[in-house]
Amino acid sequence: MKQDEIIQTAVIFLMQKGINTDELLIRRKEILDKFCTIRAKVLSDFTIRKINVSSRNYQTTYVDKVAYSDDGSNNYGYFRKYPTIMGETAWVGSVDGRCRFREYRTLSEYSSVIKSLVPAISGYYPENDLLKTDNAEVETLRYNALFSNPNEVSTFNQEYDEFPIDDALIPQICEAMYQVYFSKVNPIQPDVINDSTPTPKA
């Protein structure tokens, strides 16, 4: 599904629950935002439980080098890193897909590689919202990950691209979105005495 179709699906789901998003002036952008938040929650639950999610939930982007090193050398550069779900990154490497870059888990490990001047081993170190890479020759990264908010990824085309979510997960996400954000909004009272009319509050 494309992004607008995702929103439409969420709107219909909420209407089935008795919530008219138009009347409540809940903006479509807000519905999408909440959908993305719950999507991140659902996918992170899978990640925590070590359950593989399908590739349909992943997104590929390309990132150009944004700045050279702050020490004046050309030993490393920075690439913008979009937030990912539980840090889940499937692949970071060269744009042609031939070379996968190694992730350094600690700064000391990364620094030692830089100091040893072994540029043949391309690597990166995640630092806040940047990826620090040891190879000054690397100009562009190919990045495949479970991004937290697909909309924030600059290579995502809202009109042309399929939204990175497995269709099978959409009902689960909509249900969770309703429970987390909208269940108290629902004015319909349960019909506890089964007379086909909502049972009024005592």
Added chain:
Amino acid sequence: MAYTGADLYRDLKIRTYQGEAGAFLSVPRANYVVNSAVINLLERTYPLIARQQNIDEISPCIKTDVEFTPHNRQVLLKPLIIASAQIQVNPSITFDRPHNLLAGVPIVITGVSGLTGTITTYSVTNAYTISITGYTSTGTYVPLSGYATSASYIIGDYYHLLAVQYQSRVNLGLSILNKVTNSNLTVLTIPSNNNIRTGEYLYMSGGIFDEDVYVYVEKIAYNKIKLYGDAGLKYPITNANPSWYLPNWSIYRTYYRYADPLNSDQKIDVYYSDYFYPLYQVNNNRLSIVPYNEVGIEDANVSDLKYVVDYVRTYPPIDLEDNVYDLHQDFNAKFIDKMIEYATLKFNALTSSGEDVQITEVIGGTN
């Protein structure tokens, strides 16, 4: 067979049991109750027009997909009332509210002698006044008696808004890093963080020859696009089009997005209006869409192209003495029947006791 204002008057008299000698239903009184009926029924029908049955009742009053060109992020509603007009050669016209006109925008002025036809030869003196050249106003102008409108810049016959599509052009902020062009193709290298897709119709502007072009693109690599002149991507742009591979181009995308309403009590909402999820305001006799960036500042990368508006226009005046114009051009038979019923109620309310009105409602119904 035509159904005229005179026919409506006749049927209204039959319905109200007012014969020729009754005299209670005079033409002025009938005009009043009929026009009151039109307004009331339009208001009743307007919230229900999600159904074709209701659309049909007032369909001649509904205008769809009408394009207007915004200026200063807004399109004015209703005609501009002329507060004062100079009577002279090349007169100045002052309106009773900011005109929002751009010099040269075609306007039509009504009510000032000598200023006829579509006028484009004027300059903007200030927010309220324009100076017209090439025309001479004559006679005496009665303040506030005349008005101006513009078919593509002002929604002169606006009554109710139904939907508005916001067409905007967004600068993608992509620099062109390299160009390769020969007799077979033109390929541009652009930054990797682009979201251009094959088949897109993009606008390029800002070249040294100041020639703007639309191109279709094929994305041949994550950072390379090939340019075509046709949607089928069969005819590449080549170096035979020398002005089509200019340096310093900016790349723009056009968005066509329907807008949601932006109410005042919702302005605190952090989900701002933007080019992809636009929000419209209708207030102060204007329709306005302002795109903001993610921190709530007006987005300078977004320029307005068009507002495409569906709306209910002002109702046409009904002349109960006219025996030529067919009212079915404006209202269907069901609507006219309702109009007579409502006008009868109104008439009885004016001329009878409360009990009579109650009886009439029971007999006639309202819908």
